[in-house]
Amino acid sequence: MIKPSEFSTKTLPIRHQFEAWRHLMSPAIDFDIPGGREKGFAAEQTVWDVGGFALTRAKMPGDGQMRFWQHIKKDPLDHWCFVLVNDSTGTPIGGPSSRQLFFRSLGQRFEGSANDTSVLSLYAPREMFGDGLSSIDGVSDSVSNNGIGALLGDYFTSLEARLPGIAVADLPKVVEATRSMIAACIRPNAERLEVAQDAIAATLMERARTIIRQNLRSVTFGPDKLGQTLGVSRSRLYRMFEPFGGVARYVHRQRLLAAHAALSDVTDKRPIIQIAEGFGFSDASGFSRSFKQEFGHSPSEARLAAAVGRPIPSRIVPIFSPAASDFGDVLRRLCA
Structure with missing residues (x-):
């Protein structure tokens, strides 16, 4: 089984926490908090190096303070980055959800701000898609949280949950399924949807099960x-x-x-x-x-x-079967 790489600023002196986090993220973005560097920044990051892409979970302070960041070109990275922001508490049908999926190229200039507390990100090299996503160059975009777009967010969340139980030998299959799923949802066409049918069907069923549980x-x-x-x-x-x-x-x-x-x-x-x-x-x-x-x-x-304390025999039968290193090094290996 693969093991994630983990990093935390919580054990560092308060005055060094923010700079440590900023250094961690420096291969991808330049990160700043105006006037807030000395106030502490207790944060954690988990990085899964899947081989063809990297999946990361960042947990940051929930103090409401805005953080500003921008893509930088001092590092030779030109990956696609997919960012899932989800502070939803799993409300039933009709309830609010703040989940949003964004995507952009690290090779394109981009500036943003946010005060998110938990962010799931997937970094994939351009070579993973060939020319399949070239038409979104220069565009900062987001994926709708309904229909097929919602399935991609569900897929990323499910992938994070299942990676601890996936064998190293199965990683090439995970990479291919992920590539097909992203291509089909970001720029859908008949051919891409056909290739991604297995991943879409599995994710759709998992989403259905979640909705049912929430509305029993x-x-x-x-x-x-x-x-x-x-x-x-x-x-x-x-x-x-x-x-x-x-x-x-x-x-x-x-x-x-x-x-x-x-x-x-x-x-x-x-x-x-x-x-x-x-x-x-x-x-x-x-x-x-x-x-x-x-x-x-x-x-x-x-x-x-x-x-x-003596349960009687039951006919209950499950209806479903459950179908390391530095962050910068992980991102660079994706280019190898």
């Missing part, structure tokens, strides 16, 4: 709202969930699983009907019937078994 308590949530949020047609949504008995069946089962977990929690003292209603089951007898059909025992039997 919403009685109005169903296939129509899921399709609208994903930006896919009813027919495609049906094809995605056909192996699981359809969208409605999958959502229904996830609600039952959530209710089962709550009933098995000895610290949850709510009445059974209150737990059922909390997950969208308004009819007590209907909930009990569906519960026993799914798990082979009743809600009251599940609660009693948890209380005495």
